[in-house]
Amino acid sequence: MTTTLAAPARETRTESSPKRPAGRQASRWLIRAASLVTALLIWQWLTATDATLWIRFDRLPTPVEVAGQLGLLLRDPLYYLDIAQSLVRILTGFALAAVAGIAAGIAVARSRLLSDLLQPLFEVVRPIPAIALVPVAILLFPENEQGIVFITFTAAFFPILVSTRHAVRALPTVWEDAVRTMGGGRWRVLLSVVLPGALPGVFGGLSVGMGVAWICVISAEMISGDYGVGYRTWHAYTIVDYPAVLVGMITIGVLGFATAGAVELLGRRVVGDR
Amino acid sequence: MSLAFHINGVSLGHGDETVVRDLDLDIRPGEVLVVVGASGCGKSTLLRSLAGLLPVRGGALLADGAPITGPSPDRALVFQDDALLPWRSARRNVELPLAIRRVPRGERRRLADHWLAQVGLADHGDRRPGKLSGGMRQRVQLARTLAGEPKAILMDEPFGALDAQTRAAMQRLLVDVLRTTPATVVFITHDVDEALYLGDRVAVLGPEGVRTLIDVPEPRDPATRGTPVVRAAREEILRSLT
Ligand SMILES: Nc1ncnc2c1ncn2[C@@H]1O[C@H](COP(=O)(O)OP(=O)(O)OP(=O)(O)O)[C@@H](O)[C@H]1O
Ligand SMILES: [Mg+2]
Numbered sequence: 001m002t003t004t005l006a007a008p009a010r011e012t013r014t015e016s017s018p019k020r021p022a023g024r025q026a027s028r029w030l031i032r033a034a035s036l037v038t039a040l041l042i043w044q045w046l047t048a049t050d051a052t053l054w055i056r057f058d059r060l061p062t063p064v065e066v067a068g069q070l071g072l073l074l075r076d077p078l079y080y081l082d083i084a085q086s087l088v089r090i091l092t093g094f095a096l097a098a099v100a101g102i103a104a105g106i107a108v109a110r111s112r113l114l115s116d117l118l119q120p121l122f123e124v125v126r127p128i129p130a131i132a133l134v135p136v137a138i139l140l141f142p143e144n145e146q147g148i149v150f151i152t153f154t155a156a157f158f159p160i161l162v163s164t165r166h167a168v169r170a171l172p173t174v175w176e177d178a179v180r181t182m183g184g185g186r187w188r189v190l191l192s193v194v195l196p197g198a199l200p201g202v203f204g205g206l207s208v209g210m211g212v213a214w215i216c217v218i219s220a221e222m223i224s225g226d227y228g229v230g231y232r233t234w235h236a237y238t239i240v241d242y243p244a245v246l247v248g249m250i251t252i253g254v255l256g257f258a259t260a261g262a263v264e265l266l267g268r269r270v271v272g273d274r
Numbered sequence: 275m276s277l278a279f280h281i282n283g284v285s286l287g288h289g290d291e292t293v294v295r296d297l298d299l300d301i302r303p304g305e306v307l308v309v310v311g312a313s314g315c316g317k318s319t320l321l322r323s324l325a326g327l328l329p330v331r332g333g334a335l336l337a338d339g340a341p342i343t344g345p346s347p348d349r350a351l352v353f354q355d356d357a358l359l360p361w362r363s364a365r366r367n368v369e370l371p372l373a374i375r376r377v378p379r380g381e382r383r384r385l386a387d388h389w390l391a392q393v394g395l396a397d398h399g400d401r402r403p404g405k406l407s408g409g410m411r412q413r414v415q416l417a418r419t420l421a422g423e424p425k426a427i428l429m430d431e432p433f434g435a436l437d438a439q440t441r442a443a444m445q446r447l448l449v450d451v452l453r454t455t456p457a458t459v460v461f462i463t464h465d466v467d468e469a470l471y472l473g474d475r476v477a478v479l480g481p482e483g484v485r486t487l488i489d490v491p492e493p494r495d496p497a498t499r500g501t502p503v504v505r506a507a508r509e510e511i512l513r514s515l516t
Contacts, residue, residue, distance in 0.1 A: 172356070174353055174356060177351065177357075178351065178353065178357045179374070180327065180345040181325050181327065181345045181346075181347075181349065181350055182347055182350065182370060183345070183346060183374050183422075184370075184374045188374055196359070196361050197359075271361075272361065273402075274402065
C-alpha cells in the first residue's frame with residue numbers, strides 16, 4: 001500500500017523540479033537548521049534571564065551549561081559504557097521481538113488454529129503497558145539484565161506482530177494461487193510470496209517497535225538498572241545534577257533517532273522500490 | 275505431454291452457493307478449448323477447479339483419468355493481471371517455476387532468458403513488473419507459464435485488461451507460442467472473435483451447463499476471418515450467449 005502511494009509522489013517531484021533541486025534543497029536545510037538554532041536561543045534566553053512566567057525557567061540549566069556537561073561526559077569512559085549497555089539491551093530485546101513478532105504475525109494470519117490459540121492471549125496481554133511488567137520481570141528473571149531485555153522485547157513485540165498480521169492478511173490471493181499452480185508448497189509460498197509481500201508492512205511495525213522499545217528500555221533502566229543511559233539520567237536527577245539529566249535526555253534522543261534511521265534505511269534497502 | 279480433462283456431472287460453488295450444476299465436458303489432449311459465457315456463470319470457478327485450487331462439490335473431475343485433488347505444476351493457471359510478483363524482476367519471475375522444480379541456477383537463468391525471448395522481451399529481463407506495460411506484463415506471465423512446461427494451460431481472460439491493438443498482438447503471439455508447445459489450453463474470454471481466432475472448439479457455458487459446443491472451422495487461420503462458415507459459427511455462439 002505505502003509503496004504504491006509513494007511511487008507517483010516520487011515521480012511528480014522529479015518532474016516538477018528538474019532544474020532547481022540543489023538550490024531548493026540547500027534552502028530547506030537552512031530552514032531546518034535555523035529552527036533548531038532558534039529553539040536553542042530561546043532556551044538560552046529563558047534560562048539565562050531566569051524567566052518565571054507561569055512555568056519557571058530559573059532552575060532549568062542553560063544550553064551552555066548542558067554543553068559544558070556534555071563536553072565533560074564525552075571524555076568520561078562511563079558515558080560510553082552506559083550507551084553500550086543500553087544499546088545491548090535494546091538491540092537484544094528488539095531482535096528477539098522482530099523474530100518472534102514476524103513469526104507470530106504470519107502464524108496468526110495464515111492458520112485458523114494458531115489464530116484461535118494465540119490471538120486471545122495476545123489481545124489480553126497487548127493493552128498492558130510493557131513498563132507495568134517490571135514487577136513480573138523482577139519475579140521471573142534471576143537478573144535485572146534479563147528483566148530489562150524482557151520488557152523491551154514485550155514492548156516491541158506487539159507493534160511488530162500486529163503490522164505483520166495485517167500485512168499478511170492484506171496480500172492478494174493471486175500471488176499465492178500462482179505459486180501453488182506452479183507446484184509450490186507451503187514453504188515456497190511462505191518464502192517467495194508471504195514474507196517478501198508483507199515486508200513493507202513489517203518494516204512499518206519494526207519502526208514503531210523500535211520507538212516503543214526505547215521508551216521501555218529507558219524507563220526500565222530508571223527503575224531497576226545499574227548501568228545504562230536511563231539509569232544514569234535518573235541517578236543524575238537524584239543527586240540534583242540537572243545539566244547531566246539534560247545530557248542524558250539528549251543522548252536518548254540521539255540514540256533513538258539513530259536507531260530509527262537505521263531501521264528506515266534497512267527497510268528501504270530490503271524493500272527496494274516496487 | 276498434453277492433458278485430457280474429463281468433466282462428468284460436476285457441481286461447483288463457493289460457500290453455500292452452487293454456481294455450476296451437473297456439468298459434462300470432455301477436453302481433448304492438445305486442443306485449445308475456449309469457454310465463453312455470461313458474467314458470473316462460473317467460468318473462473320470452473321478454471322480454478324481444473325487448476326486444483328477449488329474442490330468440486332460432486333461428480334468426477336479427472337485429468338488424464340486421475341481425480342484432481344490439488345494444484346499441480348502440470349496444470350498452470352494464467353491470470354488476467356497482476357499475477358507477477360512485483361518485487362522480482364521479469365527474469366526472476368520466469369525463473370520461479372524453474373526454481374520450484376529445482377532446476378540448477380545457471381540453467382534456470384538460461385531457460386528464463388529463452389522464454390523471455392520467445393515472448394519478445396529479451397531486453398527487459400531486469401525490469402520489475404511495475405516498470406512494464408500491461409501487455410508486457412502479460413507476456414512475462416506467458417513466459418513464466420511456459421517455463422514451467424505444463425501439460426495444460428488454463429487462461430482466465432488473460433488479455434481482458436488490454437487495449438484492442440495490444441490484444442490483437444498478444445493473440446498472434448499466443449498462437450505462435452502455442453505452436454511450439456503440445457499443452458492443452460483452456461481459454462476463457464468474453465470476446466467471441468478472440469474465441470473463434472484462438473480455439474479449436476468453443477464452449478458456451480450457462481448456469482445449466484454447456485449450452486453449445488462448436489467446432490471452429492480452420493482454427494487459428496486469420497484468412498478465414500469473415501468467411502461464411504466462421505460467420506455462421508459466430509452467429510451460433512452469439513445466439514446461445516443470449
Ligand atoms: N471467492 C468467491 N466466494 C464466493 N462466491 C464467489 C467467489 N468467486 C465467485 N463467486 C461467485 O460465483 C459465481 C461465479 O463466479 P465466476 O467468477 O466463476 O464467474 P465468471 O463466469 O468467471 O464471471 P466473469 O465473466 O465476470 O469473470 C458468481 O455468482 C460469484 O458471485
Ligand atoms: Mg471470471
